Amino acid sequence: MSNIAHLAAQSARQIQQAQAVVTHNLANSGTTGFKADLYQAQSSYVDGGAVNGSAVAGSVGGGVDYSSGAIAQTGRDLDIAITGEGWFQVVADDGTLALSRRGDLRVGTDGLLKDATGKTIMGNGGPVSLPPYSSLSIGTDGTISIVPMGELPTNIVALDRLMLVNPPPEALVKSADGMIRVANMDGLEPDANVRVAVGALETSNVSPVGAMVEMITLARSFEQHIQTIKSAEELDASSASIMKLE
Incomplete structure (x- = not known):
């Protein structure tokens, strides 16, 4: 798998985890006194030896929004x-x-x-x-x-x-x-x-509207990363075909 496909797959996995957190929050938007979970991720740069400086998305743990509900x-x-x-x-x-x-x-x-x-x-x-x-x-x-x-x-x-x-x-x-x-x-x-x-x-401090918007944004981002993986695979296949002709 190319670096592009590998990085897109890593990012898609992090998006899935973020979606799970948002889904859990949305399910508890009607729960008395519920405090929303937060998801945190950051880019880590891989370097050293023959490895290039690619950025890999990784989870750095979660948190909790302790703000008061209405x-x-x-x-x-x-x-x-x-x-x-x-x-x-x-x-x-x-x-x-x-x-x-x-x-x-x-x-x-x-x-x-x-x-x-x-x-x-x-x-x-x-x-x-x-x-x-x-x-x-x-x-x-x-x-x-x-x-x-x-x-x-x-x-x-x-x-x-x-x-x-x-x-x-x-x-x-x-x-x-x-x-x-x-x-x-x-x-x-x-x-x-x-x-x-x-x-x-x-009430819960989760905004149902805000959670729905976040879910839609994450879903679109996930689809874009999946499309990137498919494009990278097609590019790899085309490159392999060209090499065979040579």
Whole structure:
């Protein structure tokens, strides 16, 4: 294969990987609190010995867009959205601690406060466990209050406060399970400056229109690289035929 075809094939492979990332983002454009994945690539120049200085496209890993999504009002008392920077601390499916911006909360049959995917919400005192109650409310500072079952509406009891943290963005890492973490999850301290909006949810920060445009652009670029490979193969075949005639 000629250098032209080889370079085009390398680039086409990178475009396929980028398409997979964009497709994943688009599929989660309606997921509450979702943060878009990013794809990074760069040109590497090959040199040394008899090898010429061709540029080869290569992946240099991905990243995550941690920007906030829009706040959508729902009017539901257990829907909360972090306003500005900050994260909820939750228990992931594997039992480890993780970070989330998903605030569509509900009370499980075991009395634990969970999000819509079943992940347990952490409070400053550990997993938030609710005793029988007649009403439940969450303050803008994350304080969880209830009126115990059988008590007067004025007998409001503060149970706990949501574990709201705000580690630096450069410390955040998206794990293979899709959850956000830092190196030392147990070492995170609650941040009193993190605030929540009640009766609202943070939407995904993925723009469906932008993702569709990016997919179309990548698809066209992929087709161009495939056409380049075909043209290079035809050129190789023509050169071989000429050499045979000689």
